Amino acid sequence: MLDRFLVTAEASDVEPVICINKLDLAKFENVQRELSLYEELGYKVVYTSIVTGVGVEELREVMQDRISAIVGSSGVGKSSLLNVVQPGLRLRTGEVDTRIHKGRHTTTEVMLLPLEFGGFVADTPGIRTLGLLEIDEEQGLDIHFPEMRSYIPECKFAACTHQHEPACAVKRAIETGNISPDRYESYLRISGFKEGRYERNTDKRKTDRNTRRRKR
Ligand SMILES: Nc1nc2c(ncn2[C@@H]2O[C@H](COP(=O)(O)OP(=O)(O)OP(=O)(O)O)[C@@H](O)[C@H]2O)c(=O)[nH]1
Ligand SMILES: [Mg+2]
Ligand SMILES: [Zn+2]
Secondary structure, eight states: OHHHHHHHHHHTTOOOEEEEOOGGGSOHHHHHHHHHHHHHTTOEEEEOOTTTOTTHHHHHHHHTTSEEEEOOSTTSSHHHHHHHHSTTOOOOOOOOBTTTTBOOOOOOSOEEEEOTTSOEEEEOOOOSOOOOOOOOTTTOSGGGSTTTTTTGGGSSSTTOOSSSOSSOHHHHHHHTTSSOHHHHHHHHHHHHHHHTTTGGGTOHHHHHHHHHHHHO
16 A cells, blocks of 8 residues: 555655654554665655654644645544644544444545645545556556666666566566565556456456456
């Protein structure tokens, strides 16, 4: 999900900032270890908690004098965070379902909110899955993975998809440990999703129809 958000941001020329909320529920060292890959890739990561107040000032600095949007799954605390970042907003927040550990889709519409310290921020409803990406066919998906960029011109084939082609510099970089296998896995999933192979999760009926058509 995070990689999908990052690719979407990269493809839309939006500067992404990763915000890890509810830090009070985890051990900072463990969370930071998980996120170190993204910091190495050059993404800004802000760690926050509305319980301890950590990171709130940093989040304000990120939002100041810009138009931004806060996005993520339901229940991660987007509206709660904005209430703390900008006192007085009084956005509705909702308890997470303790049985399924998921939010209850409390925010139902996008709202652009003015910030007293400068700028605007959009609170958005939590999303379950990030749908098909509008990726420029000619540009490809790979360039939206910053760690792949320098290897792409080194592939033998100009139109290399870094999947089954020989002499692929991206795959070589994975073998030598210069590209994270997890991120490559995301790349495969997202490109597969785009080609319809992962559609079954979001639109089962359509996939069934396609499968049937193919069999005929
Ligand atoms: N422990 C803890 N709980 C938090 C924190 N931030 C938010 N919460 C709680 O998480 C729950 C969900 O918060 P919301 O702000 O409604 O989450 P949301 O991301 O806006 O959810 P949707 O509007 O459904 O997308 C609420 O019960 C909040 O009190 C935090 O930093 N720590
Ligand atoms: Mg909300
Ligand atoms: Zn390649």
